[in-house]
Amino acid sequence: MQFVMDCLQVGREGILEIGGCSLTEIAREFKTPAYVMDENEIRKNCQVYLRAMEEYYGGNGMVLYASKALSCKEIYRIMQEEGMGIDVVSGGELYTALEAGFPAKKIYFHGNNKTKEEIVMALENGVGRIVVDNMTELEMLEQLAAERNLETSVLFRIKPGIDAHTHSFIQTGQIDSKFGVALETGEAEEIVRIALRMPHINVVGVHCHIGSQIFDLKPFQLAAKTMMEFIGMLKEKYGAQIQELNLGGGYGIKYVQEDTPVDYDKYIEAVARVVREESERLHVAQPFILMEPGRSIVASAGLTLYTVGVVKEIPSVRTYVSVDGGMGDNPRHIMYGSEYEAVLPENPEGEREMTVTIAGKCCESGDVLIRDAKLPKVKPGDLLAVLATGAYNYSMASNYNRIPRPPIIMVKDGKARLAVRRETYQDLVACDV
Structure with missing residues (x-):
């Protein structure tokens, strides 16, 4: 059977x-x-992504386990042993990862409504990146970093306006979403423009996540193209050198026999092609690529x-x-x-x-x-x-x-x-x- x-x-x-x-x-x-x-299945799934990142990006990237899928100390230990980074979306996930001994520099901290206490925890523990969701957060982050005489590296969560063809509760890339800042309204450009002038904010990248349990490559390719165009615009208009592009996760898995997921490495292969083509067309350096599989790993x-x-x-x-x-x-x-x-x-x-x-x-x-x-x-x-x-x-x-x-x-x-x-x-x- x-x-x-x-x-x-x-x-x-x-x-x-x-x-x-x-x-x-x-x-x-x-x-x-x-x-x-x-455990072996978890490790095998990690290795699929790690090999694909090496093959299709020449190692110029990192796979981040989306720990909201399953967060406990043992998972973080396995991720560390496999050479993965992680993303966390709350103080509780961050605390658990740190308690497990996961290196803070390989932690990306997400969330649409981070509290002051959570941001302080991230700053004082030296997390690698904070993914900024909105202007209120950016202003609070600048203030808290200034109080500690720190410069913090950030990505901005962007809504690229992509229909992910999934349940409305788990669509996150469209304009009507609680997550991120929208391209269509100019909100995304404005928040980056302001951040570039802040003395304690180091703008290193942009991020998008279009949804979950997706069985089609095309939405990911379209998201990559849209985000690369945004990177090109930021360089041309503001001289901003965007070094990192985080394309999120959302890769579908087989829950029932009728489900037809794409082989996980094919997502990275398909998106890599778009990133290369757009880098050449737009005359921008190919960014360091991040992806965030969670469900498809565990x-x-x-x-x-x-x-x-x-x-x-x-x-x-x-x-x-x-x-x-x-x-x-x-x-x-x-x-x-x-x-x-x-x-x-x-x-x-x-x-x-x-x-x-x-x-x-x-x-x-x-x-x-x-x-x-x-x-x-x-x-x-x-x-x-x-x-x-x-x-x-x-x-x-x-x-x-x-x-x-x-x-x-x-x-x-x-x-x-x-x-x-x-x-x-x-x-x-x-x-x-």
């Missing part, structure tokens, strides 16, 4: 395995629900393991299969209508004779993980795995209904270990006064 995750295999006893570890054994040792991540390396509690058949209507997790550990279906596939780890190749809705245990009618899932006959006590949950599950998890968040189990070469422990009821009341 073909799974949407390449790192899965059926073992000799017919039990589904990830990273050489039986999911039955993982459930026995670590209990459910649990996130399970294949999503297909992870699954969520549950135990079935109740199978409830409503005759002629629907059969609900309720598991011991739900929207608290994966809110993406209720937020975006995201689709997933599920499998029974102890019967992964069985005939899929049942059509069921996989529901969670939260006191919420919308607490659904998958509608109309095809499964073999399922009964209470069975293990159930929802696939490709490595991104935007743990990072978006909540304690709704005061349910503790699951652990992250990292597997590698037949061995499983804790990366993040399971929350306890004591953790839930730790901040209560």
Whole structure:
């Protein structure tokens, strides 16, 4: 049977395995629900991008892991070992990365509403770049840098006006977006013009991110062309030498069999061609290229393991299969209508004779993980795995209904270990006064 995750295999006893570890054994040792991540798959995905950056840009660039996809100390350790940079979007992500020992100079700090405290943390820890979102932030950054007698290097987040053909909640490059400054209105030009005169701001680059879960190369190529034209204009009009171009991420992954993602290195290859052509046409130096894959590094390396509690058949209507997790550990279906596939780890190749809705245990009618899932006959006590949950599950998890968040189990070469422990009821009341 073909799974949407390449790192899965059926073992000799017919039990589904990830990273050489039986999911039955993982459930026995670590209990459910649990996130399970294949370390080798994460590293393999990093290496695809790193090789492509070397091949198509001659190493004149850096791959930044978009850590909002999954942020924990172990992920940052892996990224450091693989030679990746990272981007962070909050003080919490920055703190976690620093606690893991990630080098601050390879951290790019994003966010559309950074607080004073977050900017101070970034400045005092010497992060490599701050990606400025708006004029209010720029003015605050200049003031805080001046107070510390620092010069800080920045990129500006630009809205290039590109339609990414994705869910409206995760489109970020169009003019009607909370992120960045728009090209169409002249706002982007104006903020760069002002920044070039600020004594504590070093304008090194521009940034765009057009959306997420994109299966088409053309929007990325158009974004690259638009951004290179902006770089050319800044040089011609203001003499500005833009050294870095960050083209964001958003590369789609395979959640269900119908998804048709592009090979990840093809994004870099396609965009590299545009950057080279535009550099020559516009007579500007080819910039140092940055890209920000997140989902495509961790999503297909992870699954969520549950135990079935109740199978409830409503005759002629629907059969609900309720598991011991739900929207608290994966809110993406209720937020975006995201689709997933599920499998029974102890019967992964069985005939899929049942059509069921996989529901969670939260006191919420919308607490659904998958509608109309095809499964073999399922009964209470069975293990159930929802696939490709490595991104935007743990990072978006909540304690709704005061349910503790699951652990992250990292597997590698037949061995499983804790990366993040399971929350306890004591953790839930730790901040209560």
